[in-house]
Amino acid sequence: LPHARGYIFQEGEILSPDGHCHAFDHRAQGTVFGSGAGVVVLRRLEDAIRDGDHIWAVIKGTAVNNDGAAKAGYLAPSVDGQAKAIAEAHAVAGVPADTIDYVECHGTGTYLGDPIEVAALTQAFAASTPETGFCRIGSVKTNIGHLDTAAGVASLIKVALALKHRELPPSLGYEAPNPAIDFESSPFRVNDSLREWVSHKGPRRAGVNSLGVGGTNAHAVVEEAPERAPSDPSDWPFQLLVVSGRSKAALDANARALAAHLRAHPEQPLADVAWTLKEGRRAFEHRRVLVAASHTEAADLLEGSDPRRVFNHQHLVDDPEVVFMFPGGGAQYAGMARELYATEPVFQDWMDRGLDVLQKRIDYDIRALWLPEPQDHARAVERLKQPSVQLPLIMIVEHALAQLWMSWGVKPAALVGHSMGENTAACLAGVMSFEDCIGLVHLRGQLFDSVxxxxxxxxxxxxxxxxxxxxxxxxxxxxxxxxxxxxxxxxxxxxxxxxxxxxxxxxxxxxxxxIAAHSRMLEPILGRFEAYLRSIRLNPPKLPIISNRDGATLSAQQATDPMYWVGHLRNTVRFADCMASLIAANPQRVYLEVGPGKALGSLAQANGVPASQVINSLRHPEHDVPDDVWFVGTLGRLWANGVPVDWEPIWGEARRLRVPLPTYAFQRKPYFIQPGVATAPAQEARPAHIDDITRWGYQPRWRPRTADCEIDVATELGQTEPRHWLVFADEAGLTDAVSARLREAGHRVTVVRAGDLFARVAEHEFLLAPERGREGYDELMRELMASGHPPQAVVHGWLVTREERFRPGSSFFHRNLEQGFFSLLFLAQAMAEENLPKPMHLTVLSTGAVRVKDEP
Incomplete structure (x- = not known):
């Protein structure tokens, strides 16, 4: 909004002679204009109560009229017109005037306007009550000036805050009454000091008066919000808190503001804070999630950013595909998922089903080994090293975790396992029944025991x-x-x-x-394994499974062939090929390790998946965090990556309330143009006059000349210290030649080509969509920084073309903006975000910038 620059007082005009608004005061001679805007959110009362909204105040009734036709002048206020609007608002609200404790007046501080407004209020109130001196009045214009078209909403906001805090703020600039106002016989007194708002006839109520030039009169009756029932106790002893921002700086600022708020407002239930953060805030690209049991713990985590407890992600796409990864043998530990078994009914039911099936096949108590008592822990750890004990238990835990994730709305787009983990994937995809899979994996372990x-x-x-x-x-x-x-x-x-x-x-x-798994030493046991497979029903998969045998999607023929599974037990696990297939199909997938440990997550990262897209369901055994706390945090991390999850299991049926929280921490930048310093023009001699009109203008022309220097490019590059060049490649091949020369001279070159999405297509080559704005440039810089090779020089050639044309979907003008100006702007912003060394050598190549040699 524009800064006010003061004004020159003129007698008889609307502006104040001293720069202050003295509403209702004996010094009232004019108003002062301010600059501002106001926003309020309106809902039906019953809807707001039902949805647990925070209600600042209730608008009981409103009225608007226009008495311009009955007035002598366009700007002149009218007692009768204002009084009718006030009385109508009282009638609509269904409240008598003597129940109104305060009126926020239009109160411009003009010598005639204030007396007319008070006379209109007195006329309207006197129609229903003879009482005097019971109602306070004031004007927010004495605080912030007259906001013109925003003046009415400023008054409404002031009244709502006064009702909420149960205090009447003072109307400033008041010493003695305007002698033209008869306060003694009216219901009104100026509220010239801060007062506790004591209700005398039912709920606290106020009127808001707002008047417009030309005869528009508006009045509203506002009442304090009803006492709302408290929220229900949470089903969870801890809460998942989510914070987001449009940039990392905004995210950090939002987190700091929330931490300070939590320390200042321990009375707000943490569950309501969590619910408001998730359901009452828009989620932006940069996201932070954490799990805390108290306000103090949440504030400490928000301020400390412990990477083991606080997780930061950047939301890249909406609804990214999720890959369930199932680890194989060796991932187990005693007590894995103990707290999930105690708190999650879906997980508990599937564990009980699986353990009951397994228990019939063994002669020891599997539950005692899985969840041992403290004195039995060491013995359980030792027994779980035995394949016939660990493998079926891992498989049951993985399957139960998968069912739990799907009950929370996390649906896999593909499944991949490592070794035995592919058996779990086959079970989840319906290739074999749960019971048959338990039998297969138990047999696998028994056979391993015998080799x-x-x-x-x-x-x-x-x-x-x-x-x-x-x-x-x-x-x-x-x-x-x-x-x-x-x-x-x-x-x-x-x-x-x-x-x-x-x-x-x-x-x-x-x-x-x-055990020498996946080797020729297993060949003596393959016959028994095959016999079991031929005794059970094998079905085509209902979900895509990436095969360990070749890294391709498992076909129906493979899934139903017992010999495929025999070969799977014997032959090499080609997990790298599995990951290559998954990444090639969609580089922005989220990889969820569904099982104990984080071995597959580490392998996924070793195959090029960014760490932020790899999430493990269960904590590391040495990580001192309850399983249910870790699991809910993992749910938050999935949300932070853009995965749609079902939040109802977290909120449950408990009544939650929206609570006031810090607003968005905007990263403000000033854009005001400072006024220039006024200077007197210097006395200069008049320029010489040219009589020949043909010499009054000129036209630039280009004349080709032979370069007067000789440069050996290969020698020059060879004598330069090797650097990392980032080359934005054109479609005409010019920059390809540049890249080749640079590589021949020993320089590192990374090529970026225009495409339809951001993707890494080779070790030193990327695609980037110029039409999608800055996001691709940020991702490019993150990839380069993560590789340990930040760019040291840039060659930008996207505007080089054989002929002027545009990419599909862009006009010629927009193509030049996207691949020229905005491309360079977003690149500079992305490099600045990563704090790259300055200065950065930038070479920009273009064709068609100017006309040379009269070319068309």
């Missing part, structure tokens, strides 16, 4: 490099990432391989298992 001892070695090498080292007797058990494999076989051969690798400074790691 000769072996081992597994994790090696940080690519499969192609490692295969040459295996020789006879060793097998590639799994290819987990492009540079991470696992080898299986007899212990003595693994010892020899490990020694050879360490001699070449390669650091392999032994996996704490005495």
């Amino acid at each position: 000769p001892p072996g081992g597994m070695l994790s090696v940080p090498q690519s499969a192609s490099a490692l295969e040459a080292e295996l020789g006879e007797g060793l097998d590639m058990a799994s290819v987990n990432a492009p540079d991470l494999c696992v080898v299986s076989g007899p212990q003595h051969l693994l010892d020899a391989l490990e020694a050879r690798l360490r001699a070449r400074d390669i650091e392999p790691q032994r996996i704490q298992i005495d």
Whole structure:
């Protein structure tokens, strides 16, 4: 809004002679204009009460009329017209005048306007009560000036706040009454000091008077909000709090403001705060979630940002696809998901069903090993190392977790498992029944118990490099990432391989298992495994499963073929291929590890998935956080990534109320243009007059010249220290040649091409959609910073074309803006957000900028 620049007082005009508004005062000679706006939210009272809204005040009745035709002049106020509007508002509200404690007047502070307004109020009130001196009046114009068309809403807001706080704020600039106002015989007195608002006849009520030029008169009767029933106790001992912002700076500021508010308002139920944050606030791109049991804990977490308790995500797309990842053997720990079993009925029911099925197959108490008493914990840990004990328990926990997630509205778009985890995926997809899958996995564990001892070695090498080292007797058990494999076989051969690798400074790691899984050592047990598979019903999958065998989607023929599953037990787990297929299909998927630990989440990141898109359902065994707290936090992290979840299990049927919370922390920037300093023009001699009219103008022309220098580009680049060049490639091939020259000279080059979405298509090549604004540029910078190679120079060639044309969906003008001005602007903003070193060398190439040699 424009700054007021003062005014020159003129006798007889509306403006005050001293710069102050003295409403109802003996000094009243004019008003002062202010600058502002006001916003209120209106709802039907019953709807607001039903939905638990915070109600500041209730508008009981309103009336508006126009008496312009009955007045002598356009600007002249009228007693009768105002009085009729006030009386009508009382009638609509159904309240007598003597129940109104306060009137917020139009109160402009003019010598004639104030007496006419008070006379109109007196006339309207006197029609229903002879009482005098019971009602206070005031004007917010004495505080903030006359806001013109916003003056009425400012008055309404003042009254609503006064009702809420049960205090009458003073009307400023008042010493003695305007002698033209007969206060003694009226119901009114000027409220010249702060007073407690004591109700004398029922609920506190106020009138709001607002008058317009030309004869418009408006009046409203406003009443204090009804006492609302308190919210219900929460079903949860802790609450999930969500905060968001349009930028990281705004997110941090919103978090700080919320922390301060929580410390200042411990009376607000934390469940109501959580509900208001989620249901009463718009969710922006930058999001933060945390779980806390008290106001103090929540404030501490918001201020401290402990990465183990406070999670930050950037919402990239709406409704991203979710991939359920099921870990295999070795992920178990005693007591996993203990609190979920105690608090989540869906999880408990599926666990009980699975454990009952398993219990019939074994001669020990599986529940005592899963959830041991403290004195039995060490024994349970040892027993859970046995394949026939751990594998079926892991599978049951994974399946129960998957069912729990789906009950909360999290639906998988694809399933992937690692080794035994693919059996869980097959069960969830309907390939085999729950009971048959438990039997299969238990048999798998029993067969593992019977094979000769072996081992597994994790090696940080690519499969192609490692295969040459295996020789006879060793097998590639799994290819987990492009540079991470696992080898299986007899212990003595693994010892020899490990020694050879360490001699070449390669650091392999032994996996704490005495089974050579996915190797030739399992061949003696494959017959029994096949026999069981042929005894159960196998069905086509109802959900996409990414196969460990080849990284492709499991076909119906594969799923129903017992030999596929036999080969799955024996052959290499190609998890890296699985991840490559998933990422290629959609790089913005969210990967949810459905099972104990975070091994698959780590492998997903090793395959190029950003850490913020990888979430694990259960805590690490050494992480001292209850399982249900972790699970609800995970739910919040899914929401922060844009995954739609069902919040009803959190809110339940308990009545929740919206509570006042800090408003959005806008990142303000001043845009006022400072006025120039007035200076007297210098006395200058008149320029010489040119008589020849043909010399009054000019036209630029381009004349080609041979360059007067010789540059050997290859030599120049070769003598320059290698840098990381970010090249925005054109479609004419010019920048491709530039990139090639740079690479030949030893420079690192990352190419960005215009496309329809943001994606990484190769190690040093990205697609970016110029039509989608800044988001792609931010993601590009994050990817480059995460790789450890920030750009050191930029070549921007998106405006280079063989001929002038535009991309589909953009006009020629918009194409030039998107791929030119805005592209450079968003790139600069994204680089500034990452605090890249300054200055940054930027070369911009363009064609068609100017006309040369009379070309068309």
